[in-house]
Amino acid sequence: MMTPEERFERIERQMEFIVNQQAQFSTGLEKAREEWRRELREREALLQQQIDQHEKQIAALNGAVVALVATTHKLTEAQAKTEVGLKELTATSKETQERLNILIRMFERHLGEQHNGKFAPNEERRTHDT
Numbered sequence: 001m002m003t004p005e006e007r008f009e010r011i012e013r014q015m016e017f018i019v020n021q022q023a024q025f026s027t028g029l030e031k032a033r034e035e036w037r038r039e040l041r042e043r044e045a046l047l048q049q050q051i052d053q054h055e056k057q058i059a060a061l062n063g064a065v066v067a068l069v070a071t072t073h074k075l076t077e078a079q080a081k082t083e084v085g086l087k088e089l090t091a092t093s094k095e096t097q098e099r100l101n102i103l104i105r106m107f108e109r110h111l112g113e114q115h116n117g118k119f120a121p122n123e124e125r126r127t128h129d130t
Helices: 004-115 121-129
Strands: none
Touching: none
């Protein structure tokens, strides 16, 4: 059996052990908290860098979209002008073709009236030569 003094010494050693364990735990916990805070600051800094980079990319993309919209608008206007010009050209071409047909008929009538529908001898030779 233990004497009361031995028992007291044993309890003191156990209490000292518990106090040391608690101190080590507190120190370890404080180190873990500091490490967590450091990692949190690093991640916040990294996250802020990524946010800044993404904001720059978004701004660049917005600029590109604005330029693309402006270019598309200009192309649409140019296409509309081209269509108007093409319609005008088509109308003018039809008018020119009609006038040319009238001129050809007039010329053919003139030739027919002048030569009674026959070519002059010199003209026939030229026609055959070519």
